[in-house]
Amino acid sequence: MGTSLIGHIDSDCFYVSCERIRSYGLRGVPCGVLGNQGACVIAKSYELKAYGVKVGQPIWQAKKLCPHAVYVKRDFRWYETISRQLLNLLKTLSPSVEYYSVDEMFFDASELERYFDLPLFDAAQMLQTLVQDEIGIPVSIGIAPSRTIAKLGSDSAKPFGVRVLDSDCEVFLHSQSVGELCGIGSKSERKLKEHNIRTCWDYRKADRLMIRDLLTIKGEALWWELRGEAVNPIQTQRPPHKAIARGGSCGGKTKDQDRIRAWAVRNIERLIEALDHHQVYAGQISLQIDANKTALWLGRTPLAAPSASFRTFYDAVMPMLEAAPRTHPISHMHIIAEELTWRDKVQKSLFFEEPQSPLDKLKREINQKLGRFAVRSAETLPLQEIYHDATHNYDICDISGKMCF
């Protein structure tokens, strides 16, 4: 808190830009990055966007819209490498940087002019050029008195633009729909429209208490931010998690109980790894399984004592899995660790087992030495296709330290 200028740096089509760093032939080519084991587009270049291809679109639809586009396999480990390079570069010229997501960062821009010895707009352009030259990715930059306006600025400047705004930016705020505000979803947008608040300028001019009634304290924070008051500060460290989840697609819909159990066990192993990384134990385990993008089942099991033990999690998850309905094929599964406590603050007990067994510790040590999933439960063997493909060993949620997805 306390900075008078906040910058927002946002990479343009980040995953594709990362791929273009290591594959020169992809430059200028309509390009999509495929996720969900090759089934759908998770990122697209501006050239591909021009053909109407959208994020989340299945590959069979995308290839019809743009038959000459090239598709590449996602590689989150590589994207993290580039992302951290950008983070480190920003840290050299800003006193505080927030690792907001893999492709977006907020930074204190108050020293930018001095660093480049240029007026603010030119300094921001120099930063943009520096990132392009040093890291190889195009970025858009917004600079404003608050992070909300800075983000609006960089979003509106895309691709490869720079926008510097002050708190008195009426024309700009008139041009921005309230739906563009980070934190305003479609439901909130509808509520605001009922009160004839359509643009960010309308939002700023609205009665503060009315906004608070409509959208709670978070809506009021946005109201202040739009007036140039930086009420949401730059956070240089991620606050502790309330819950940690691991899961996702089950590689297509399945009713095969062996595969479903295998996915559950793999997700337990990934979850324990994440708890080890964050140095926390879980007090409660939840299981959510989905069919056709709707929650089919949500089970919750409190644990007798805080734990990060495979055996304990397995014993909690498997009965929930058994109890889940079997009528629909399962498409997605998440295992969620809740009621997290720091490992160094857990109360020791004489009557409960250790939060992790010697086997858990041995498994962790071997995997840290030989690579993820080098030692894994035999129950995950039905997922051979996953283990044959090393890119499945790393996911976007494995990139630690960022504030959001």
Next chain:
Amino acid sequence: MCTGITVGRHAVPEKLIKKYNLEERLIQRSEQAEKEILFMQRHRFPLLPVFYQGEVHIMSWGNRDREKNVPVAWWGELSTLQSGAWSHFSPEPAEILGSFGLERGVWFQIPQGIKGIVIHDQRQRPYIYMLLQPASHYYEVMTGYQREPVFIGEQI
């Protein structure tokens, strides 16, 4: 199987571009993109760019002519090659150059090239056969096909 590949124009020597009239096969995916040379199996004279014996060649992609004493095929199965079934043709390893490959309407990136074998006919003319293997789960989901080329360096 992979029914087409492209290779960046810069990867093929000028004399080969002229000799095989490859200018006719140039494509560009957008104004800013690099020019690529297109090699399709359905071309009247299917060709492939091959790195063989230390230099780039343009070779016939498989053989359609039963008069010639080389296999009438476009590709060879890696497991068949390893079993020794092709040994009487004296196959030699070669590397098929490529930037992008085409399978069932999906263009994908070729990371480092594709493994192939060169077989000579009775007049010592070379033919290149692409090697195939069972597709990875990813490749099968992406293209809907159960076989994929033997990529050099990694399996996509």
